[in-house]
């Protein structure tokens with residue numbers, strides 16, 4: 054089983070009454086375990102089997118097998134919650150099938166569009182999956198147009214058979230897709246984008262990439278069982294949510310997700326959206342940011358150790374990395390002989406331990422340990438953070454599932470663009 058362990062290092066004694074605070078927050082855990090009636094239309098993720106149960110997994114795998122048989126490339130069009138989870142796993146574990154995933158529809162940059170188009174030139178057979186909850190989002194909407202042009206040029210009338218859309222059922226766009234003869238996958242109507250990792254949004258592209266989506270579902274289901282069955286102060290989601298919200302109440306305004314494994318870069322983007330969009334409202338919320346160490350110790354490390362005391366860190370630590378490389382003896386007197394015979398694993402671990410020690414002299418450091426980074430671990434992490442985010446929002450008293458703030462710039466943009 055892929056488990057997550059939560060702990061913290063509190064050298065300066067901020068958490069002196071931590072256990073009391075956790076106990077006080079137990080009702081917020083209870084609410085999250087039960088799932089509230091008022092959020093019924095957003096809780097489709099709460100029970101993993103709803104969108105990642107056997108029946109669904111078979112559907113995703115069957116369509117994925119078809120794509121693998123025919124294509125050497127799948128263009129996944131989507132933005133925000135419609136792309137981040139799948140991309141996090143794809144970039145963290147790398148694809149394992151003959152199909153390369155190309156990500157589009159997450160930017161309006163003409164240079165990026167042109168890069169996507171050039172990368173398609175040498176592809177033998179292209180398929181596309183356009184993912185959008187409301188097919189009104191500008192970025193995926195116009196990217197889909199551009200890719201349709203490419204497909205029409207190549208496959209003429211048959212282009213529709215290369216198209217999958219993941220849209221909300223019974224909407225205008227769903228009906229349009231049916232009329233055009235596209236392949237259809239449902240976007241869960243009971244889940245908002247950033248909570249869709251364990252649904253067709255996160256799982257289907259990964260099945261095409263040859264990743265083990267059953268292991269992901271298993272990791273998530275195990276985490277669901279663990280969190281929902283532990284109604285006590287030892288519940289790790291409650292402990293993490295309490296620690297971060299306590300630090301917020303103590304004046305911290307930034308939570309840095311820090312990791313010594315750069316494979317977490319895209320995962321951190323998913324995490325930032327989850328917490329930023331869920332918690333950042335009503336003039337409240339921690340700003341979620343990330344640092345990729347050891348690289349960022351040579352840039353932001355100065356600020357973290359010595360700058361404005363606005364932040365604290367949550368370390369995402371992998372106990373056993375996949376690879377290992379031992380540094381050999383060398384006849385060049387380069388000053389690094391003290392590392393002869395040491396494994397990069399141990400050197401990285403030493404840098405991690407030292408950073409934890411140094412940073413915890415400034416603020417409490419929260420730690421999430423996972424044994425190894427694989428599909429099961431990703432499933433477990435996705436569920437853990439989604440659930441912990443729900444608990445955190447209950448503690449701070451905000452709606453975890455809306456995002457009204459993102460509409461403001463859209464009104465101005467649509468006016469400029471003449472919508």
Ligand code: PA5
Nearest residue numbers: 133134135185186187190246247
């Ligand atoms: O969490 C959310 O619901 C949003 O961030 C969406 O994921 C994002 O805006 C993309 O929306 P859509 O899938 O409708 O294009």
